[in-house]
Amino acid sequence: MRRKLKTAIKTIxxxxxxIICCFIALIPVxxxxxxxxxxxxxxxxxxxxxxxxxxxxxNYKAVFLDKPVLLWMxxxxxxxxxxxxxxxxxxIPAAYAFSRYRFRGRKAVLYVLLLLNxxxxxxSMFAIYRLLSPMGLVNSKLGLVIVYTGTMAIFGLWNMKGYxxxxxxxxxxxxxxxxxxxxxLTTKIVLPLxxxxxxxxxxxxxxxxxxxxxxxxxxxxxxxxxxxxxGLYSLQATETSGNWPIFAAASLVVSVPVLVIFLLVxxxxxxxxxxxxxxx
Amino acid sequence: MKRKRTIQNRKSHNVRPWLYSAPSLVxxxxxxxxxxLYTGYISLTNMNIYNWFDYTLIGLKNYMTALFVFxxxxxxxxxxxxxxxxxxxxxxxxxxxxxxxLLNQKELKLRGLYKxxxxxxxxxxxxxxxxxxxxxxxxxxxxxLNQWMEKLGLQTRVWLSTDVSAFLCCTVVNLxxxxxxxxxxxxxxxxxxxxxxxxxxxxxxxxxRQRAFLITLPLIRPxxxxxxxxxxxxxxxxxxxVYLLTQQSGSKTGADxxxxxxxxxxxxxxxxxxxxxxxxxxxxxxxxxxxxxxxRRELKEDG
Numbered sequence: 001m002r003r004k005l006k007t008a009i010k011t012i013x014x015x016x017x018x019i020i021c022c023f024i025a026l027i028p029v030x031x032x033x034x035x036x037x038x039x040x041x042x043x044x045x046x047x048x049x050x051x052x053x054x055x056x057x058x059n060y061k062a063v064f065l066d067k068p069v070l071l072w073m074x075x076x077x078x079x080x081x082x083x084x085x086x087x088x089x090x091x092i093p094a095a096y097a098f099s100r101y102r103f104r105g106r107k108a109v110l111y112v113l114l115l116l117n118x119x120x121x122x123x124s125m126f127a128i129y130r131l132l133s134p135m136g137l138v139n140s141k142l143g144l145v146i147v148y149t150g151t152m153a154i155f156g157l158w159n160m161k162g163y164x165x166x167x168x169x170x171x172x173x174x175x176x177x178x179x180x181x182x183x184x185l186t187t188k189i190v191l192p193l194x195x196x197x198x199x200x201x202x203x204x205x206x207x208x209x210x211x212x213x214x215x216x217x218x219x220x221x222x223x224x225x226x227x228x229x230x231g232l233y234s235l236q237a238t239e240t241s242g243n244w245p246i247f248a249a250a251s252l253v254v255s256v257p258v259l260v261i262f263l264l265v266x267x268x269x270x271x272x273x274x275x276x277x278x279x280x
Numbered sequence: 281m282k283r284k285r286t287i288q289n290r291k292s293h294n295v296r297p298w299l300y301s302a303p304s305l306v307x308x309x310x311x312x313x314x315x316x317l318y319t320g321y322i323s324l325t326n327m328n329i330y331n332w333f334d335y336t337l338i339g340l341k342n343y344m345t346a347l348f349v350f351x352x353x354x355x356x357x358x359x360x361x362x363x364x365x366x367x368x369x370x371x372x373x374x375x376x377x378x379x380x381x382l383l384n385q386k387e388l389k390l391r392g393l394y395k396x397x398x399x400x401x402x403x404x405x406x407x408x409x410x411x412x413x414x415x416x417x418x419x420x421x422x423x424x425l426n427q428w429m430e431k432l433g434l435q436t437r438v439w440l441s442t443d444v445s446a447f448l449c450c451t452v453v454n455l456x457x458x459x460x461x462x463x464x465x466x467x468x469x470x471x472x473x474x475x476x477x478x479x480x481x482x483x484x485x486x487x488x489r490q491r492a493f494l495i496t497l498p499l500i501r502p503x504x505x506x507x508x509x510x511x512x513x514x515x516x517x518x519x520x521x522v523y524l525l526t527q528q529s530g531s532k533t534g535a536d537x538x539x540x541x542x543x544x545x546x547x548x549x550x551x552x553x554x555x556x557x558x559x560x561x562x563x564x565x566x567x568x569x570x571x572x573x574x575x576r577r578e579l580k581e582d583g
Contacts, residue, residue, distance in 0.1 A: 010387055011387040011388070014382060018390070021394070021398060022394060025397055027424070028456075029404065029412065031424055093303075094300060096300060097296070097297035097298075097300035098297070109305075115569055116308070116316065118568040118569055118572055120564065122519050122544075122545055124311070124312070124316075125548075126315075126548050126549075127316075128314075128315055131310065131314060146307070147311055149307055150311020153312075154308055156304075211405045211406060211407055213407055229407065232407075232408065232411070233411075236411050244415055244419075247415065248412070254405065254408060258403065266399075
């Protein structure tokens, strides 16, 4: 009896503890959500509550009508989809080559790539600007796509190469004897088997481009060229001014696609990242 | 005939992989390798806002300034970054371990629900979360923190404007962002531990603490090591949290909590001291390389 009571108390305490933890995990987003729906805008007062007394969709309407959010969304979509296609297009053959062929310089290149990957991307910005500027690629979408593809290329190569390595070569040998070429081997055998890692690589690229704001704000001038990330960055409220309810609404609008994609691939996330892994 | 074919085969074996990987390697060359080399070159010059076109080679002077003149700020930023990494890693590991252990208590029926909610910060776009923390929680006028302080009758304050308080705020946000991944790793590691060890220990009279330190920790150490090392890297290289919370160009908050990365960024893009900034970038790069060489064995064994 006493033991039962003890377990019950323990269970209650545990549950309360985790409810608090979950609240902390959600708090910035919950607050933004409630502010974005609050019709009274009584933000500065101390009588704020998480559930607004009066609901409104006004802030969301303002986001889509008064701010060029749809244009930014289009830019983000163009950039992320083209980056995704090019990055996978160059990374899959490279990963296949480094996984299936043994050639001189293979190990050295793989190793150098790993070391190069340690260089923080933010610090490359000045050099990349000097490189792209004479080619007229600053303030152009093509320029950003090149930057993003190059930035994600090492990750793509290593991550998928690692996964390809875990696929035994036996099936390919058999197909080769039947006269299959490298293209067929890759598209018909390796890619279907490596689906988790290809999906995760693709998602990481998409999310990276969707969330990248430093290059997008530095290389693009003029609000109509902005991506969603850059646009949101320009919308944010400062310490004393700015429209926080609209910013809150815009933040949530920007996050929804990422949240959806993340939830969709969550079950692949662990195996796709750790089996291949950028772990050397 | 057969011999000729093998030679041809071998030749194609040397050419084909390069052909396949050429597009990828060219892109990497342009966007990753070139910046490193160019930064290395600029680090040896006096390029800055006054010497924009007519910069000259000045040898290792920028490196000397960075490493031996404390007032230059690099060493301070480096010490701060090391402190930042240490504080964040210790807190992250301890909190993640405790939370993951509690999640694995058999009395907890709603474990799956809690786990899903706790993963949420990981799924949010990082910069959005940081900006929401900045405005929603820490803002002195409409931030939640000050509203709560007011309710409790305490003095409200400008959270991000002084060094210590800004550093703590950044740490809180970074923990919020990084904990989900660490909890997931710890949780996976804990579940890999064979239950029978605990039964055995319990029969022999081992307490909670003994079980944690003598069984759990030694057993999960190799499992979590690769993820921990990768997290050390990302914490050291963390730019967004410190930059977005305190250093944004145009709306600096007044706190000086530069890490090496924001410090290099400021020298390049705010004060336009390109030569010096490049030297710092190369120093950071060398540090990271040394660290990754030192941890390579650990990663390889488990990965």
